[in-house]
Amino acid sequence: MAARQQSIFKALADPTRRSIIRTLRKGSLTAGELAEQFPITRASLSHHFAILKAADLVRTERRGQHIVYSLNATVMEEMMALLMDLFAPETAGDKKQKGGGAR
Amino acid sequence: MAARQQSIFKALADPTRRSIIRTLRKGSLTAGELAEQFPITRASLSHHFAILKAADLVRTERRGQHIVYSLNATVMEEMMALLMDLFAPETAGDKKQKGGGAR
DNA sequence: CCGTAATTTAGATAATTATCTAAATATTTG
DNA sequence: CAAATATTTAGATAATTATCTAAATTACGG
Numbered sequence: 001m002a003a004r005q006q007s008i009f010k011a012l013a014d015p016t017r018r019s020i021i022r023t024l025r026k027g028s029l030t031a032g033e034l035a036e037q038f039p040i041t042r043a044s045l046s047h048h049f050a051i052l053k054a055a056d057l058v059r060t061e062r063r064g065q066h067i068v069y070s071l072n073a074t075v076m077e078e079m080m081a082l083l084m085d086l087f088a089p090e091t092a093g094d095k096k097q098k099g100g101g102a103r
Numbered sequence: 104m105a106a107r108q109q110s111i112f113k114a115l116a117d118p119t120r121r122s123i124i125r126t127l128r129k130g131s132l133t134a135g136e137l138a139e140q141f142p143i144t145r146a147s148l149s150h151h152f153a154i155l156k157a158a159d160l161v162r163t164e165r166r167g168q169h170i171v172y173s174l175n176a177t178v179m180e181e182m183m184a185l186l187m188d189l190f191a192p193e194t195a196g197d198k199k200q201k202g203g204g205a206r
Numbered sequence: 207c208c209g210t211a212a213t214t215t216a217g218a219t220a221a222t223t224a225t226c227t228a229a230a231t232a233t234t235t236g
Numbered sequence: 237c238a239a240a241t242a243t244t245t246a247g248a249t250a251a252t253t254a255t256c257t258a259a260a261t262t263a264c265g266g
Contacts, residue, residue: 006118012189013116014224015109021189031243044225046244065233065242076190083186086115086124087179117254134213147255149214168212168263 004055005082011055016040017048021071024058028070107158108185114158119143120151124174127161131173 011017016038023029023037031049035042049069052058057075061068114120119141126132126140134152138145152172155161160178164171 002118009112009116009121013112015105016224018112018189025190032241035243040224041226042243043227043245047224050244062233067243071190076186079186079190083179083182086121087128087174087182119254135211138213143254144256145213146215146257150254153214165263170213 005085007051007055008057008079008082011051011057014048014051017052020045020048020052020069021057024069024071028068030063030066030068032066034069108188110154110158111160111182111185114154114160117151117154119148120155123148123151123155123172124160127172127174131171133166133169133171135169137172 012021019038020034023034031042031046035045038045049058049060053060056072058069059072061070115124122141123137126137134145134149138148141148152161152163156163159175161172162175164173
């Protein structure tokens with residue numbers, strides 16, 4: 001559970017990946033179409049895709065020889081929950097931490 | 104403007120820093136009091152404090168020989184705005200990006 | 207002022223990560 | 237099946253970053 005949280009925050013830490021997300025808001029695109037928008041190699045983009053997928057921020061679907069990337073629609077809600085958990089004043093499911101350094 | 108956004112997402116990407124934020128929800132603490140909660144050196148924590156401060160997620164106030172850390176109260180709202188900007192469907196202030204790779 | 211306590215800064219190191227090129231895999235079409 | 241196209245995987249490298257120890261800074265109390 002904490003692992004998913006970490007994967008999401010990590011995924012959002014990179015500006016290229018945030019840019020991919022913003023691009024996908026307008027609609028799903030194939031890896032190639034996405035690649036046209038970014039000045040890095042397709043291999044590097046593929047690496048970013050994998051990280052976004054691992055965080056379940058995007059979903060994929062094969063369509064013929066293309067792979068279509070879409071935003072995971074439920075993500076907005078999840079992010080709200082994460083933010084609440086981070087900033088909201090003290091919830092029930094909260095643990096004190098001392099010597100369990102998160103890393 | 105994009106720089107601040109990056110500094111915030113970067114700051115939140117580290118689990119120790121998120122833990123610091125959660126700890127500060129319960130109230131302001133001195134650097135030393137915070138240090139008691141974490142299994143890393145004070146020097147390392149100071150580094151994390153600097154990053155949180157650079158993102159303006161926490162504020163500091165000197166009180167005698169102590170330095171008191173507090174959550175920046177407006178941050179929740181700012182994060183909402185960032186999320187909207189990331190996920191919400193197409194705002195006015197949006198720029199297309201092609202060859203200006205965010206980095 | 208001097209000594210002590212609190213915190214940060216400097217400098218070094220190890221781990222992580224973003225990127226590249228080259229090669230591998232998967233899918234369609236002739 | 238062979239050739240072409242789309243995408244990912246492998247392996248290497250350079251940059252970033254989390255952490256440490258040691259030293260510097262800042263403030264207080266006698």
